[in-house]
Protein backbone atom coordinates (compact mmCIF):
# COMPACT_ATOMS: atom_id res chain seq x y z
CA UNK A 1 0.00 0.00 0.00
CA UNK A 2 1.17 3.55 -0.66
CA UNK A 3 2.13 5.38 2.52
CA UNK A 4 1.88 9.17 3.03
CA UNK A 5 5.34 10.83 3.09
CA UNK A 6 5.85 13.51 5.76
CA UNK A 7 6.88 16.90 4.31
CA UNK A 8 9.47 19.33 5.68
CA UNK A 9 9.29 21.06 8.16
CA UNK A 10 6.94 18.52 9.87
CA UNK A 11 8.36 18.11 13.41
CA UNK A 12 7.72 14.35 13.29
CA UNK A 13 10.65 14.16 10.84
CA UNK A 14 12.86 15.13 13.79
CA UNK A 15 12.03 11.97 15.78
CA UNK A 16 14.97 9.67 16.57
CA UNK A 17 14.29 6.15 15.24
CA UNK A 18 14.52 3.15 17.60
CA UNK A 19 16.33 -0.12 16.78
CA UNK A 20 14.26 -2.97 15.30
CA UNK A 21 14.19 -5.86 17.81
CA UNK A 22 12.64 -8.52 15.59
CA UNK A 23 11.72 -8.63 11.88
CA UNK A 24 8.03 -9.41 12.36
CA UNK A 25 5.42 -9.97 9.65
CA UNK A 26 4.23 -6.40 10.31
CA UNK A 27 7.74 -5.07 9.61
CA UNK A 28 7.90 -7.14 6.39
CA UNK A 29 4.63 -5.53 5.29
CA UNK A 30 6.02 -2.08 6.13
CA UNK A 31 9.14 -2.89 4.05
CA UNK A 32 7.09 -3.77 0.96
CA UNK A 33 4.87 -0.70 1.47
CA UNK A 34 7.96 1.52 1.77
CA UNK A 35 9.47 0.07 -1.43
CA UNK A 36 6.17 0.63 -3.28
CA UNK A 37 5.95 4.18 -1.89
CA UNK A 38 9.58 4.94 -2.84
CA UNK A 39 9.00 3.83 -6.46
CA UNK A 40 5.71 5.75 -6.69
CA UNK A 41 7.46 8.92 -5.46
CA UNK A 42 10.33 8.42 -7.98
CA UNK A 43 12.88 8.14 -5.17
CA UNK A 44 16.05 6.04 -4.84
CA UNK A 45 15.76 5.72 -1.08
CA UNK A 46 13.25 6.03 1.74
CA UNK A 47 13.70 5.99 5.53
CA UNK A 48 10.92 4.76 7.85
CA UNK A 49 10.97 8.18 9.57
CA UNK A 50 9.60 9.71 6.35
CA UNK A 51 6.44 7.59 6.62
CA UNK A 52 6.09 8.42 10.30
CA UNK A 53 7.41 5.04 11.54
CA UNK A 54 10.28 5.73 13.90
CA UNK A 55 12.30 2.53 13.62
CA UNK A 56 15.77 2.03 12.12
CA UNK A 57 14.69 0.81 8.67
CA UNK A 58 15.82 2.06 5.24
CA UNK A 59 14.93 0.89 1.73
CA UNK A 60 16.92 1.87 -1.37
CA UNK A 61 16.99 1.03 -5.07
CA UNK A 62 19.60 2.67 -7.31
CA UNK A 63 18.84 0.45 -10.32
CA UNK A 64 17.55 2.02 -13.54
CA UNK A 65 14.57 -0.34 -13.84
CA UNK A 66 13.53 -0.48 -10.17
CA UNK A 67 14.59 -4.11 -10.04
CA UNK A 68 17.03 -4.16 -7.13
CA UNK A 69 15.44 -2.96 -3.88
CA UNK A 70 17.71 -3.17 -0.82
CA UNK A 71 16.68 -3.21 2.84
CA UNK A 72 18.89 -2.02 5.73
CA UNK A 73 17.76 -2.72 9.30
CA UNK A 74 19.54 -1.14 12.30
CA UNK A 75 22.20 0.30 9.94
CA UNK A 76 25.53 1.68 11.12
CA UNK A 77 27.55 3.81 8.70
CA UNK A 78 31.27 4.51 9.19
CA UNK A 79 33.09 7.00 6.93
CA UNK A 80 36.27 5.47 5.45
CA UNK A 81 37.75 8.72 4.07
CA UNK A 82 38.26 12.12 5.67
CA UNK A 83 37.76 14.04 2.45
CA UNK A 84 34.20 15.20 1.64
CA UNK A 85 32.76 15.53 -1.84
CA UNK A 86 29.77 17.67 -2.87
CA UNK A 87 26.77 15.86 -4.35
CA UNK A 88 23.45 17.27 -5.63
CA UNK A 89 20.90 15.81 -3.22
CA UNK A 90 17.13 15.75 -3.20
CA UNK A 91 14.60 14.51 -0.65
CA UNK A 92 11.10 13.06 -0.96
CA UNK A 93 10.19 15.04 2.15
CA UNK A 94 11.42 18.29 0.56
CA UNK A 95 9.92 17.99 -2.94
CA UNK A 96 11.47 19.90 -5.87
CA UNK A 97 14.41 21.15 -3.78
CA UNK A 98 17.89 20.06 -4.90
CA UNK A 99 21.20 21.35 -3.58
CA UNK A 100 24.80 20.34 -3.02
CA UNK A 101 25.76 18.62 0.26
CA UNK A 102 29.34 17.61 1.17
CA UNK A 103 29.78 14.08 2.52
CA UNK A 104 32.52 11.43 2.63
CA UNK A 105 31.95 9.36 -0.52
CA UNK A 106 33.27 6.03 0.79
CA UNK A 107 31.63 4.42 3.83
CA UNK A 108 31.21 1.04 5.52
CA UNK A 109 27.62 -0.13 6.02
CA UNK A 110 26.82 -2.65 8.77
CA UNK A 111 23.16 -3.67 8.98
CA UNK A 112 20.71 -6.57 8.80
CA UNK A 113 18.69 -7.32 5.69
CA UNK A 114 14.99 -8.27 5.59
CA UNK A 115 15.89 -11.89 6.44
CA UNK A 116 17.93 -10.85 9.47
CA UNK A 117 21.19 -11.70 7.65
CA UNK A 118 24.24 -9.50 8.27
CA UNK A 119 25.20 -6.85 5.72
CA UNK A 120 28.80 -5.58 5.98
CA UNK A 121 29.83 -3.65 2.87
CA UNK A 122 32.12 -0.84 1.73
CA UNK A 123 30.28 1.41 -0.72
CA UNK A 124 31.20 4.53 -2.70
CA UNK A 125 29.51 7.17 -4.86
CA UNK A 126 25.74 7.60 -4.98
CA UNK A 127 25.13 4.54 -2.77
CA UNK A 128 27.38 6.02 -0.08
CA UNK A 129 25.71 9.44 -0.43
CA UNK A 130 22.22 7.96 -0.30
CA UNK A 131 22.80 5.70 2.73
CA UNK A 132 24.18 8.68 4.69
CA UNK A 133 21.16 10.78 3.63
CA UNK A 134 18.83 7.99 4.86
CA UNK A 135 20.80 7.51 8.09
CA UNK A 136 20.34 11.24 8.73
CA UNK A 137 16.56 10.73 8.48
CA UNK A 138 16.74 8.04 11.20
CA UNK A 139 18.54 10.63 13.36
CA UNK A 140 16.01 13.40 12.66
CA UNK A 141 18.35 15.26 10.28
CA UNK A 142 17.17 16.56 6.86
CA UNK A 143 19.62 17.54 4.10
CA UNK A 144 18.40 21.16 4.10
CA UNK A 145 19.83 21.42 7.64
CA UNK A 146 23.28 21.60 5.98
CA UNK A 147 22.26 24.57 3.80
CA UNK A 148 22.19 28.29 4.61
CA UNK A 149 19.29 29.85 6.55
CA UNK A 150 18.22 31.62 3.36
CA UNK A 151 18.11 28.31 1.44
CA UNK A 152 16.16 26.72 4.29
CA UNK A 153 13.56 29.48 4.10
CA UNK A 154 13.36 29.09 0.33
CA UNK A 155 12.96 25.32 0.76
CA UNK A 156 10.05 25.82 3.20
CA UNK A 157 8.33 28.19 0.76
CA UNK A 158 8.92 25.80 -2.14
CA UNK A 159 7.45 22.81 -0.27
CA UNK A 160 4.40 24.87 0.72
CA UNK A 161 3.84 25.75 -2.94
CA UNK A 162 4.33 22.18 -4.20
CA UNK A 163 1.91 20.80 -1.58
CA UNK A 164 -0.74 23.38 -2.58
CA UNK A 165 -0.43 22.37 -6.25
CA UNK A 166 -0.64 18.67 -5.33
CA UNK A 167 -3.78 19.36 -3.24
CA UNK A 168 -5.43 21.04 -6.23
CA UNK A 169 -4.51 18.12 -8.48
CA UNK A 170 -6.30 15.93 -5.94
Ligand SMILES: O=C(O)C[C@@H](Cc1ccccc1)C(=O)SCC(=O)c1ccccc1
Nearest residue numbers: 042043044045046089090091092093130133
Ligand atom coordinates in the same frame (compact mmCIF):
# COMPACT_ATOMS: atom_id res chain seq x y z
O1 LIG B 1 14.27 11.50 0.65
C1 LIG B 1 14.92 10.47 0.45
O2 LIG B 1 15.53 9.90 1.37
C2 LIG B 1 15.04 9.95 -0.96
C3 LIG B 1 16.12 10.69 -1.75
C4 LIG B 1 17.43 9.94 -1.60
C5 LIG B 1 18.63 10.67 -2.15
C6 LIG B 1 18.74 10.97 -3.51
C7 LIG B 1 19.88 11.61 -3.99
C8 LIG B 1 20.90 11.97 -3.12
C9 LIG B 1 20.77 11.68 -1.79
C10 LIG B 1 19.65 11.02 -1.31
C11 LIG B 1 15.71 10.69 -3.20
O3 LIG B 1 15.48 9.67 -3.80
S1 LIG B 1 15.59 12.24 -3.97
C12 LIG B 1 14.95 12.00 -5.57
C13 LIG B 1 15.88 11.25 -6.51
O4 LIG B 1 15.49 10.22 -6.97
C14 LIG B 1 17.25 11.71 -6.83
C15 LIG B 1 17.69 12.97 -6.52
C16 LIG B 1 18.99 13.35 -6.81
C17 LIG B 1 19.87 12.48 -7.40
C18 LIG B 1 19.43 11.19 -7.72
C19 LIG B 1 18.14 10.81 -7.43
Ligand SMILES: [Zn+2]
Nearest residue numbers: 090091092093
Ligand atom coordinates in the same frame (compact mmCIF):
# COMPACT_ATOMS: atom_id res chain seq x y z
ZN1 LIG C 1 15.37 12.44 2.24
